[in-house]
Amino acid sequence: MNVEIKEISATNFLFLPHTGVDNLESTFNKLIAWGTPLQLLEDENSKIGRIFHDSFTNTAPNKVRMSIGFKTSASIEQDSLISKTTIPKHKAIAGSFTISLEEFQNAWSQLYQWMHKNGHKPSYVAPYEIYNNDYRQHSEQKCDVTLYIPIF
Known part of the structure; x- marks a missing residue:
């Protein structure tokens, strides 16, 4: 785990809403199409990413x-399929990982533990993850991902 505190500029996020852990791949495929x-x-x-509006620690999966959606600087308007929001400017703990799909929960836990150990408090901005590769093209099927916990 490589951890940094970063200032993140406001950016567009073009997205599809999704609830639950079932059919995630279908939603990602629809977004990519x-x-x-x-x-x-x-x-x-x-970059493709995922914003979490609920926590797996207190919400059923x-x-x-x-x-x-796509975190992007492109000026693309929402349409009948895609919604648009802005991730506001914020400070965040950014943890970089190369992990399998099964290791995401542990990676998030490690990052939250690091946050608490180092005296940071989460802000009102939702946590999110940004994917830096297509795990299906990685020799070990691993994700190169950055997890973000916005903080005060």
């Missing part, structure tokens, strides 16, 4: 609300 003709996958300023 939408973003491909707009060349968002080729844009170095666009099948009820956790999340937004799956």
